[in-house]
Amino acid sequence: MNSRTDVLVIGGGATGAGVARDLALRDVEVTLVERDGLSAGTSGRSHGLLHSGARYAEADRPEARACLEESRILKEIAGVCVRDTRGLFVQLSEDDPDYFEAKRAACEEVGISTEVVDGESVRAEIPDLTDDVERAMWVPDGVVLPSRLVAANAADARDHGAEVLTRAPVTGMRRENGRVTEVDLGGEVDETIEPTYVVNAAGPYAASIAEMVDATVTLHPTKGVMVSVEYDRLEPVLNRCRDPDDGDIIVPHDDEVVLGTTSVPVDDPEEYERADWEVERSVEECAKMLPPVADAARLRTWWGVRPLYEPEEAALDERGISRGFHLLEHDDEGVDNIASIVGGKLTTYRKMAEATADLVCDRLDVDADCETATRRLPGADDPEQVDEFVAEFDGQGPTDEDLIGR
Ligand SMILES: Cc1cc2nc3c(=O)[nH]c(=O)nc-3n(C[C@H](O)[C@H](O)[C@H](O)COP(=O)(O)OP(=O)(O)OC[C@H]3O[C@@H](n4cnc5c(N)ncnc54)[C@H](O)[C@@H]3O)c2cc1C
CATH class of the missing domain: 3.50.50.60 (FAD/NAD(P)-binding domain)
Incomplete structure (x- = not known):
């Protein structure tokens, strides 16, 4: 017909x-x-982070501006499809302090509001955060369903x-x-x-x-893994403040947090290897920010494929x-x-x-x-x-x- x-x-x-x-x-x-x-x-099958643009601020200003503008719009029009949790970029002792400064400066230039807090203050707010945290920066990240x-x-x-x-x-x-x-x-x-x-x-x-x-x-499709683990005490998104790498974002839900992710090129968006190392590395790296997730019960693991244009x-x-x-x-x-x-x-x-x-x-x-x-x-x-x-x-x-x- x-x-x-x-x-x-x-x-x-x-x-x-x-x-x-x-x-x-x-x-x-x-x-x-x-x-x-x-x-x-x-x-x-994504990570579910409503980007404020802070992740891209120093490397890709146009995309950071687009994320800032769109995340603001979604907070207005999308109601229960998003959550305004805020986000933190955390600098651990092994992370480059200059990177933190560069990100903060770039956020300011793009118009993304930031607030820097020292390690002690941020641990007072999020007691399970590693004691290895030097300082952190609040940004207007959120969660998307x-x-x-x-x-x-x-x-x-x-x-x-x-x-x-x-x-x-x-x-x-x-x-x-x-x-x-x-x-x-x-x-x-x-x-x-x-x-x-x-x-x-x-x-x-x-x-x-x-x-x-x-x-x-x-x-140039790339796959990434997400691992959802039992943990009910996190309110903001946690981002590791370093060059984007494996396992540097934790997205809070009600009784779970979603750990991720990786970025590995694939030839076929369906037939690709779901490798254990991606799972283990994501958990291990995220646990450097929030140690209890290392031993938390693993609830779901899934992969997604980015439709990146090359x-x-x-x-x-x-x-x-x-x-x-x-x-x-x-x-x-x-x-x-x-x-x-x-x-x-x-x-x-x-x-x-x-x-x-x-x-x-x-x-x-x-x-x-x-x-x-x-x-x-x-x-x-x-x-x-x-x-x-x-x-x-x-x-x-x-x-x-x-x-x-x-
Ligand atoms: C690991 C990972 C983490 C990510 N995390 C985030 C994040 O935290 N925040 C963020 O903002 N973005 C994130 N992204 C990026 C974001 O998820 C994608 O850019 C976005 O979801 C792409 O949406 P889309 O509608 O273009 O593609 P898709 O959601 O893939 O939609 C395409 C649809 O086309 C359908 N389709 C395919 N072939 C056919 C056919 N022959 N006939 C009919 N239908 C067909 C598919 O079934 C699919 O549903 C992430 C991506 C990945 C992979």
Whole structure:
């Protein structure tokens, strides 16, 4: 059976759901398709840190500014999808004091508020922190519940006329005269869609979607592990204040903390080795900040794959690749009604979606402004309602499994 839509968005992670919401709010007819349940990809398998931008402040100012701006917006519009926990960057005795100073200066330059506290004061607030802490810096980090965030975006898209199809994998696409003309959906949907425009928001799978129409997206996917352990006494996010490395972030939940992560290149976003050393190293390194986590009961372990974009000219190391997003059109490859959106962060998904929706509206001659920065998400004040959205879209990922439906 064939049906048509103005915009077909492929991928039900934060980016795709955000694009669908943004377009639907601009009265554009949109269909969102996800091969699994929503959040089944990287979004539902991330570390769940709502970045204030402090992590990137000295190395990537534009990304730090984007995180600062977007984390502020999400604290306004996303309600129970985020938590305003604040975060600490801790300097241990083996860490370079100049790095701490450089980060503080860069945060100030970017506009990220900081407050430096000495080791004794911070240990008075967080008694389990290692006594090896020299000093620490408060920043406005937070926690994001990706399953809720993605489901609330999809629910708003649906409430504004979008069709949201889960268990609807794109299995093939046809192009004719420089345009994508037909997209085949398998799984439970099993139909062919004729779209006017296609948005490829398939995260680490974006390259294989682009290939279906002989277009190219050069990704440098990297995997990272998260380990959730029993611990109920941490309020802020803990970040180690040193060059980004394995096991330098602890994200607090209610009765658990999530330790992570690693960054190891993979060839395939699905078939990769889940190595024990990554788990052990993450726990060991995080325990240098918060020693009780070393022996805490391990509750869940999962991996995610970053959809990092690697332009040919910038062959940087895994952690040096920009965390900024890239919106690519493929007209130079002979197909002009498809764009791919890759890279970025969960924290900046809304901005990525806005840029994508601006482009699509321009191509479709739609004159409508973005509203997503000021409109609250449905269910933002009602955890039960938003958890019903998660269930409706089969959107439960491991990152916030312990926090949904409580
Ligand atoms: C280890 C790790 C930790 C991270 N931690 C953080 C963090 O703490 N804070 C932060 O801000 N960011 C973090 N990130 C980055 C962030 O998670 C990602 O940048 C973001 O979630 C990507 O979202 P997305 O929607 O673009 O991709 P995805 O969430 O991967 O969504 C793409 C979707 O496309 C679907 N799909 C694939 N193929 C098809 C097909 N053929 N048909 C239909 N659908 C298809 C997939 O199933 C998937 O659901 C982390 C990433 C990793 C890997």
